[in-house]
Amino acid sequence: MNRNKIVSADEAIALIRDGDSVSCSGFVGIGTPEELIVALERRFLTTRSPRELTLVFAAAPGDGKTRGVNRLAHEGLVGRAIGGHWALVPKLAKLATDNLIEAYNLPLGTISHLYRDAAAHRAGTLSKVGLGTFVDPRQGGGRINQRTCEELVRVMKIDGEEWLFYKAFAVNVALIRGTTADPLGNLTMEHEALLLDAQAAAMAARNANGLVIAQVERIAAAGTLDPRSVVVPGVLVDCVVVASPELHQQTYGTAYNAAFSGEMRVPADRIAVAVLDERKLIARRCAFELPLGGVINLGIGVPEVLGAVAAEERVLDHLTLTAEPGVIGGMPSGGLDFGAAVNTQALLHQNQQFDFYDGGGLDLACLGMAQVDHAGSVNVSRFGTRLAGAGGFINISQNARRVVFAGTFTAGGLEVAIEDGRLRIVTEGTASKFVNAVEQITFSGPQAVSKQQSVLYVTERCVFSLQSGGLQLTEVAPGIDIDRDILARMQFQPLIGQVGCMDARLYRSGPMGLSAALLDLQLNERLSYDSERNILFVNFQGYSIHDMDDVDSVRRVFAALYQKAGRKMALVANYDGFRIDESLSDSYFAMVEELHAQYYSTAARYTTSAVMRLKLGESLSSRRGAAHLFETQSEALEFLLHRPHVLAVGPAWPGGQPSTG
Numbered sequence: 001m002n003r004n005k006i007v008s009a010d011e012a013i014a015l016i017r018d019g020d021s022v023s024c025s026g027f028v029g030i031g032t033p034e035e036l037i038v039a040l041e042r043r044f045l046t047t048r049s050p051r052e053l054t055l056v057f058a059a060a061p062g063d064g065k066t067r068g069v070n071r072l073a074h075e076g077l078v079g080r081a082i083g084g085h086w087a088l089v090p091k092l093a094k095l096a097t098d099n100l101i102e103a104y105n106l107p108l109g110t111i112s113h114l115y116r117d118a119a120a121h122r123a124g125t126l127s128k129v130g131l132g133t134f135v136d137p138r139q140g141g142g143r144i145n146q147r148t149c150e151e152l153v154r155v156m157k158i159d160g161e162e163w164l165f166y167k168a169f170a171v172n173v174a175l176i177r178g179t180t181a182d183p184l185g186n187l188t189m190e191h192e193a194l195l196l197d198a199q200a201a202a203m204a205a206r207n208a209n210g211l212v213i214a215q216v217e218r219i220a221a222a223g224t225l226d227p228r229s230v231v232v233p234g235v236l237v238d239c240v241v242v243a244s245p246e247l248h249q250q251t252y253g254t255a256y257n258a259a260f261s262g263e264m265r266v267p268a269d270r271i272a273v274a275v276l277d278e279r280k281l282i283a284r285r286c287a288f289e290l291p292l293g294g295v296i297n298l299g300i301g302v303p304e305v306l307g308a309v310a311a312e313e314r315v316l317d318h319l320t321l322t323a324e325p326g327v328i329g330g331m332p333s334g335g336l337d338f339g340a341a342v343n344t345q346a347l348l349h350q351n352q353q354f355d356f357y358d359g360g361g362l363d364l365a366c367l368g369m370a371q372v373d374h375a376g377s378v379n380v381s382r383f384g385t386r387l388a389g390a391g392g393f394i395n396i397s398q399n400a401r402r403v404v405f406a407g408t409f410t411a412g413g414l415e416v417a418i419e420d421g422r423l424r425i426v427t428e429g430t431a432s433k434f435v436n437a438v439e440q441i442t443f444s445g446p447q448a449v450s451k452q453q454s455v456l457y458v459t460e461r462c463v464f465s466l467q468s469g470g471l472q473l474t475e476v477a478p479g480i481d482i483d484r485d486i487l488a489r490m491q492f493q494p495l496i497g498q499v500g501c502m503d504a505r506l507y508r509s510g511p512m513g514l515s516a517a518l519l520d521l522q523l524n525e526r527l528s529y530d531s532e533r534n535i536l537f538v539n540f541q542g543y544s545i546h547d548m549d550d551v552d553s554v555r556r557v558f559a560a561l562y563q564k565a566g567r568k569m570a571l572v573a574n575y576d577g578f579r580i581d582e583s584l585s586d587s588y589f590a591m592v593e594e595l596h597a598q599y600y601s602t603a604a605r606y607t608t609s610a611v612m613r614l615k616l617g618e619s620l621s622s623r624r625g626a627a628h629l630f631e632t633q634s635e636a637l638e639f640l641l642h643r644p645h646v647l648a649v650g651p652a653w654p655g656g657q658p659s660t661g
Helices: 009-013 034-047 090-097 108-119 198-207 278-287 302-312 350-358 393-399 445-450 482-489 514-524 548-565 582-599 610-620 633-641
Strands: 021-024 053-057 078-083 102-105 124-127 153-158 161-167 173-177 211-216 230-232 239-242 295-298 320-323 364-368 402-406 415-419 422-427 454-458 462-467 470-476 495-501 527-530 535-539 569-574 600-606
Touching: 009 034, 009 211, 009 239, 021 198, 034 173, 034 211, 034 239, 078 090, 108 124, 108 198, 108 350, 108 393, 173 198, 198 211, 198 230, 278 302, 278 402, 278 415, 278 454, 295 302, 302 364, 302 402, 350 393, 364 393, 445 462, 470 482, 514 548, 527 548, 548 582, 569 633, 582 600, 582 610, 600 633
Parallel strands: 021 053, 021 173, 053 078, 078 102, 173 211, 211 239, 295 320, 295 364, 364 402, 402 454, 470 495, 535 569, 569 600
Antiparallel strands: 124 161, 153 161, 415 422, 454 462, 462 470, 527 535
């Protein structure tokens, strides 16, 4: 065993052979081993070797110009490329679109999973991700050009259901990056903003009897690294290269930010307020779809502004924002810092994040849109000779419970003005985004309809929803003419039913009061009134009381419903998973006592948690209407149904009208 693996970049890169399959880590500039890439380019330009490499990358390790694997875009150096995102590697993308190399665009999350499958010597990855899109072999199988012939994706039927099988690729060389290494090659990542797939890619190369080269910023003495901090163990690493600082920035936009590595937290009030332009208008409308208490992914472009809007409206504490390279919680960054985040709760390996995403872990995804067709399909990946790539878009959009696509209605020179709470189109964009047929299907509308996925398309001037018959116009901005400003700018006729007006608050400066609006709206969705039996069913499962705004919301929503019903009613409430800040307990239960006195004829609460039943009992026993607590809903209902005098005979009060339920 080599007891000292520290070598120069040129010495390490000299070990790569012609025809090797080389994986390169990196998410934009995060985790991108720039020193190693520079050395690989230098060797090729000097010796014309190595040649005909297969280059594999999940996210694009590049800056959209010259850095990252853009440096490797030389004819002869790369013979085949398998990538998830291509927009930030335009020089390599041009080799692909010019038919000069074999090239594939596969979902980022699937490539991330294929590293693990290659490490375990599995045949490949079986997934539903990509069905109905351009990576489905019936629509091209992710092949970018005519030169690319081998099929890496095929359709399989299992128990009558269609799946896609992605063939595993070989990894002979893994280029990865970390912060600190010891002479044995043990690797930590304390200054890195992300973990990415360094561990899985290194394991894939090691198990193929290949080569693992790690770029780091410093060397520690053997035996001094905390084993719990080691992300890639030394048994997987062959060479360690100490990078020069200019080739080891934390991101392409930031040399080092301690908040990106979790060393410090940023005050919430330091997040800049976005200016009120068309991007913020769209983000504001998307914000009304935010599921409080939910897990959310924000994409590139307009969706990036949604985080700033959520911060301005003070709802960030009610949300868990995530980013596909492994970020859980906090505030994601944009631009060349995209992928990094501040104030994170946790950081996962990228393949683990996509396990979570692919399994339906996202309550909402807000993503960009470049082209939309009559069936609701979306293209963000290919426009003529311009190759953007799908990135994680397919994984995320196909598997989130709800999807909101966000973007301007037209592209190319659009200018708008916001005047007296109304929207005016100053200069119309030159390119229509709503087209008869998208150039490439990155998101399949029919596929979403088949599984009853909730999908919205939000622009600065209108909102569409996805229905079984295609796109339906549902909302229009104040000041916008449907015929002139919408239908005349589309290449197809959408479904038009009852069209509402977009909320006027979107078009006014200052905060919208979103927190209270969302609290009331989403609490309303937890209520169900059976007018025939005069029972109100409340589902508090997973509900949280964080602050007095939450307490006030419960008071407002319940009072409004009782006033509409016009009579006292019985309450059945599910308290499974209910959470309340201890400091708010007295205020909350005082409010519950107030509601009981005014509106309940009786109340039965239930939860499977013995601890929660105890807490509810302690909080309610000293108050009016002592708690009737049960373990199941059936027990709670049985209690009420044996007390018919408190159900439908509840007295009405002046001004109330019975609800129809």
